[in-house]
Amino acid sequence: MSTQELASSASPPSPGPVDVEQAEAALVEHYPRLVRIAYLVLPPSLGRNRRVLTAHALVQRSLPRRRTSGAAAAVPGARRADEDAVDPGYAYVRGEVLRQALVAGLPLRRRALPRRAQFPPLLPQVWGLRLFPRAGGADELALDQRLSALSGPGRAAYVLRGLERQGDPEVLRVLTAAGAEDPEAALAEADGVEGPGGSSGAALLESAEFDPCSLQARPTDLMRRRQHGKAALAAAAAVVVCGALLGLPGDGWGRNGAAAPSYARNPAAEAALDPAGLKRVGAADWRTSARTDFSVWPARGGLTGDSALLRRALAVWARPGPAVQASATPGTPPGPPMGSPQLLFASEVDAARVVLFFDGLRVVRYAEPAGGTGGAVLDFARTDGADAVGSAALVVSRAGGNVRYLTAPWVREAAVRDLLLPEKAARVLTRDGYGVTEPIPSPATARGCTRWSALQVRDETGPRVLTDLGELAPARLTSGPPGRPVDVTGAAAREEWARVACRLSAVRSHGVRSVNSWAYATQPLPEGAGRAEWSCARAETWRGTGSRALALFRVTGAAAPAGGQAALAARSEGSPACGPREPRVLAGVVWQARSGQWYVLAAGSPDVASVVLSGGVKGKAEGRLLAVKAAAGSRADLTGTLADGRRMGALR
Secondary structure: OEEEOOOOOOOOOOOOOOOHHHHHHHHHHOHHHHHHHHHHHOOHHHOHHHHHHHHHHHHHOOOOOOOOOOOOOOOOOOEOOOOOOOOHHHHHHHHHHHHHHHHHOOOOOOOOOOOHHHOOOOOOOOOOEEEEEOOOOHHHHHHHHHHHOOOHHHHHHHHHHHOOOOOHHHHHHHHHHOOOOOHHHHHHHHHOOOOHHHOOOHHHHHOHHHOOOOEEEEEOOHHHHHHHHHHHHHHHHHHHHHHHHHHOOOOOOHHHOOOOOOHHHOHHHHHHOOHHHOEOOOOOHHHOOOOOOHHHOOOEOOOOOOHHHHHHHHHHHHOOOOOOEEEEOOOOOOOOOOOOOEEEEEEEEOOEEEEEEEOOOEEEEEEEEOOOOOOOEEEEEEOOOOOOOOOOEEEEEEEOOEEEEEEOOOOOEEEEEEOOOOOOOOEEOOEOOOOEEOOEEOOOOOOOOOOOEEEEEEEOOEEEEEEOOOOOOOEEEEEOOOOOOEEOOOHHHHHHHHHHHHHHHHHOOOOEEEEEEEEEEEEEOHHHOOEEEEEEEEEEEOOOOOOEEEEEEEEEHHHOOOOOOOEEEEEEEOOOEOOOOEOOOEEEEEEEOOOOOEEEEEEEOOOEEEEEEEEOOOEEEEOOEEEEEEOOOOOEEEEEEEOOOOEEEOOO
């Protein structure tokens, strides 16, 4: 048995005309994946810098030029755990990206008019830097060399089969639509590519080596820039002198009035970079403080007295150089410190010197190799408004697929719990004298979902469960109806999270503060096939906006698929559904019975009084559960009526 998006069947048809807004929504949602596809299909002879810029340009030029008459929105269907749903908007944009990438790989001919995709892109442009993806290992390099030997259609076939998980018939259809001259020959080329050890190598396509959205920067030819810049420097100096002379009369220097000098000459800003001015909290101050958050963390670690290290960390924070790998969670300003920050931690962890600061709004992590200062890393994470649980731990190190946490001084015990094994007891972690835990596997960097190691901390009020989602502050996990969530400590809450934990990958690196899972409905399946469980996972962010709601569908009993994980039925960003402001949800999927018959299944939260299906499939049910026969690939609208008579739409 299987679930499927209402807008697509097992082999989706060739995308017809789509509306500009629908295509734009698909482009924005799947932008990193589309740019990765373009980068892999473009010829390596362009060079990595031009491939990166061209890949972004091709995706940004892939919207349709005209609008179509509005078509009914589809009920989102459940997605397989290893495959993205191919909606018409995404299929159209992907086809345009492939078409342009294949054109860009054609050689320029003297008698033929050049195509737009064959020229260097006008936008985006980067001056003075060369951009290229992060370097991978020997396996990625070997795969890149093998792909460079293929033709453009051959690379496209390999990418569609490996990255998009498409079968050969669908690959042939997509290549034909993209204008490939001989799709079958392209498939034959793709068949000849072997990964390391004779494997297909398809899993390597998702590595950072082929991610043009996660980039490194290096300068261009500095000598040539110096030669060309001498004349421009003289002209710029003349302009500056003239501007200064014009600004002298009056009460101040031009429109800036009484503004302080630039950062490097600002005494207040320079004072913030002095290690002697760092705020240091006493080891026992948290016991008597009215607040229990990062502001009462004591300064811990073996290098809190290393003034040279602290000075370097503060200087890099204020003015990160081009060699610094800097990152920030969404909504976190990466600027210099606002006055003297608070020192949380400074010590050597996993062959790196690590420093943690807190400035009231952000936690900042600086790390440099223990053997030198090259390759420094700077991470920003917004943590304002943290409570005792939100400030219970910070990620202090990631190395070799593992993560170490620095726990708060009020944490009495730290343990690791596998969310996928709810009956297994948590294993207590050892901590050093500063509160740093032993390394545990990080789910944020894992490629599969065979386990999900979460951190369980215990304070004087009881245990809490946190998980690493690729950021400095781990996210808190709760369970239950919106407005009344509980921590994942009881058997029922652990059983619920065992079914939905793998879906947390949809909210990685999104600035997530907490995730609540709510099992809102249980539905009997048609033809006596058992039961289905509906749940909604809502991720709240530190910045307040950008929350994500995921509707999840899971078949139980003998009809359940292998793995037992819930499938993604619908996803929405910025919607109040499943949250305290709107504690209700309605979602639907298409499900196939053993007989081969397709059904539209829908379920709403307890306050949904009736459900109506319109469009390509029609039906109505009193109550919050609906099951209607449908044809494969049908499209429909799903709406509900609340007990007070108000109407609500499906989560999408």
